[in-house]
Amino acid sequence: MPSDTSITDIARPTTNLQPLFAAFTGAGAISFAAIFFRLSGVSPTTGAFYRMAYALPVVTLLWLRVRRLDQRPVSHRAMAMLAGGLLTADVVLWHASIEMIGAGLATLIVNSQVVIVPVFTLILFGERLSRPVIAAMPVVMVGLALITGVGQPDSYGDRPLLGVVLAAAAAFMYSGFLIAYRRSNRTLAPPAGPLLDVAVGAAIVATIAGIATGSLDLAPSWPAHGWLIALALGVQVIGWFAIGYALPRLPAVQTSFAILLQPSLTLIWGAMILSERASLVQGAGAALVLTGILIVSLSGRWVRQVPASRNTSSKG
Numbered sequence: 453m454p455s456d457t458s459i460t461d462i463a464r465p466t467t468n469l470q471p472l473f474a475a476f477t478g479a480g481a482i483s484f485a486a487i488f489f490r491l492s493g494v495s496p497t498t499g500a501f502y503r504m505a506y507a508l509p510v511v512t513l514l515w516l517r518v519r520r521l522d523q524r525p526v527s528h529r530a531m532a533m534l535a536g537g538l539l540t541a542d543v544v545l546w547h548a549s550i551e552m553i554g555a556g557l558a559t560l561i562v563n564s565q566v567v568i569v570p571v572f573t574l575i576l577f578g579e580r581l582s583r584p585v586i587a588a589m590p591v592v593m594v595g596l597a598l599i600t601g602v603g604q605p606d607s608y609g610d611r612p613l614l615g616v617v618l619a620a621a622a623a624f625m626y627s628g629f630l631i632a633y634r635r636s637n638r639t640l641a642p643p644a645g646p647l648l649d650v651a652v653g654a655a656i657v658a659t660i661a662g663i664a665t666g667s668l669d670l671a672p673s674w675p676a677h678g679w680l681i682a683l684a685l686g687v688q689v690i691g692w693f694a695i696g697y698a699l700p701r702l703p704a705v706q707t708s709f710a711i712l713l714q715p716s717l718t719l720i721w722g723a724m725i726l727s728e729r730a731s732l733v734q735g736a737g738a739a740l741v742l743t744g745i746l747i748v749s750l751s752g753r754w755v756r757q758v759p760a761s762r763n764t765s766s767k768g
Contacts, residue, residue: 562619569627600616
């Protein structure tokens with residue numbers, strides 16, 4: 453089956469750093485997601501619902517400003533809504549794991565998507581890996597293993613078995629979300645459009661899940677509402693708006709490594725704000741993860757995906 457994309461190896465550093473900067477900015481913003489949810493004290497489905505519900509009005513206003521530039525076909529919009537459903541599944545599972553093993557460790561395990569996404573995109577879309585990416589992957593994987601604490605008694609987490617299972621399941625949902633979200637904006641439309649479709653799809657699935665399980669609280673008290681608003685605006689709007697800009701302009705692998713900044717920062721915020729004290733082994737793992745991110749980001753030898761339907765004269 454012919455691919456709808458062409459792939460080019462870039463042998464020199466890119467001159468446009470905006471997508472990379474956006475990816476790191478978005479990763480920094482979403483690093484607070486687990487912290488805001490933990491501080492809200494609500495159920496996983498309630499957190500997932502309000503994360504989308506409070507974001508929808510803002511994202512709608514952003515989309516109305518650029519709607520004339522949003523020329524995506526219906527299939528792309530449907531793909532974005534599917535991505536939203538996968539995001540809700542990820543968020544619910546991830547939020548449940550946060551309550552069992554802490555914000556830092558749960559966030560780290562979910563970001564094992566750094567392995568899942570490249571394998572999926574290699575199989576599905578033929579996105580080959582450059583040598584720096586291949587070299588960085590074992591560094592990151594060792595870092596991921598170390599941040600779990602490798603069974604040390606001083607590792608954080610009081611229900612590790614079930615928490616790790618739920619976080620691993622969330623990692624698969626997160627990988628599917630990243631791939632579907634990236635594919636939903638191959639025309640490089642303004643990110644507000646895909647983000648709106650994601651929020652709609654996610655809100656629908658979160659509502660259904662909350663009603664089906666009976667765990668949706670439609671009237672959380674203050675200050676829970678405040679933390680949920682911060683989760684919606686700071687993470688879902690600002691964070692994913694920046695990542696939504698970067699995703700179609702960077703290879704999936706490079707974006708995945710950039711997003712790995714999230715668990716390292718979440719470990720720091722967890723220690724500072726929630727008193728989740730990582731061990732020395734976990735701290736060493738975070739350092740290795742950051743090293744892997746730098747290897748990929750600064751190497752200048754990336755695999756870049758360019759939509760075949762675009763020509764050099766078209767505008768993004």
